[in-house]
Amino acid sequence: MIEESKQTEQTENIDPNVAEENNNSAHLETELNAEATATDAPLDQEAFSAADAAEWEEMEAEIAALEQEVAGLKVQLDERTSQYMRIAADFDNFRKRSQKEKEELDQQVKCSTLGALLPVVDNFERAQAQIKPQTDAEKNIHKSYQSIYKQMVTALKSLGVSPMRPKGQEFNPNLHEAAIQEPTNEYPEGTVIEELIPGYFLGERVLRHAVVKVAAQGEHMIPSEESQPAESPES
Template sequence: MAKKSMNEKLRNLKADKEGAGLPAEQKIKVTEGAENPGTKIKIDEELNFEEDDEAARPKPVPKKDRRGSKQMQAELEAAKELAEGNKEKYTRLLSEFDNMRERNKKENAEMSDKGAKDALEKILPVIDNFERALDSVAEEEKTPFEEGIEKIYKQLMDTLESIGVKPMNAVGSEFDPMLHNAVIHEEDAEQGENLVVEEMQKGYMYKNDVLRHAMVKVVN
């Protein structure tokens, strides 16, 4: 009866082992003891069901590792904030540098133009004298010397035009106080209203600025 009960226990163990998915090689052997008429049970390998269950469970993260992970996360967030701050500073400084460069470029151009205008204003009276001298001689009476002077005058005017200096040619245009200085005003029914009819002194432009206002006679 005891042997039968033991056999049933062995079968139950074997069934439990197979249900747990253990290899078939892990067999349970029953041998008769030589000295003891009773039954001795030997098991080839231990049935480590509990150990297998423990291995299947996720191992808890040690507290030390959790603290290290939190510290790394905090350091990463701090590094991101620092990078964003540095990026904003760099963008702002770059914008300020570009603005300063453009401002300096504009100021340098204005200073250069002012220096050029100051020099050109001193040349204009020389041009006036050239024109008076050439106008005083009739075209048919010009000598080779006077013709040479006229060529020099034209060369000078071409050079001035190449750097942005141009005469206004005010005659026939409407009077503009921004460009013209009216020194004579007359009434003439045959002329248009507020019209420049004569140029007493030629005006000049330097690029988009007035280099010298034209002195003109205006009618109506």
């Protein structure tokens, strides 16, 4: 009992810092013993290698599957891109064709409408050439309808209508209609010598063909016997 009380007194008299160092030392020794025990335990290298190989093979299979999937998606993308380009090209061709057909239809309607007005212009021009007003009343009437004629001509010009004026040009069946062929030596054969019905353009398009008179090969004069000089009696 006396010894135990002494030990108790000694324990109570120990410095707290010394006690803490002792505890830390005991803790470190325990951890070192545990590491030594773990190091001394043999590792199953064969099991580890087999598991690693299996995992690697699985990863390779997944990569191959992903590469195959990417290749398939690339093929689909190429097909969709090609299909889109074909659709875009077809649409562009359709748009151009529709625009061209619309312009052609507008031009046909315009030509039909303006072509119906040309005979009115012809009548004005015939009246201008044939009628010679004498009295003041006739001159006023003549002046009135000539004013209307000028307005119509101005309107036609604003729409792109222009006269052909083929006189002196070579006959062109795409522009002219030959109504008469007249033998003459004044013009080369095939030359338009007179415009009987005026022709007109609408822009670069023929609105109405010109009806014309065309020069044919002229008749060459053959000297008669009377016109030939008489031979001299001495010859």
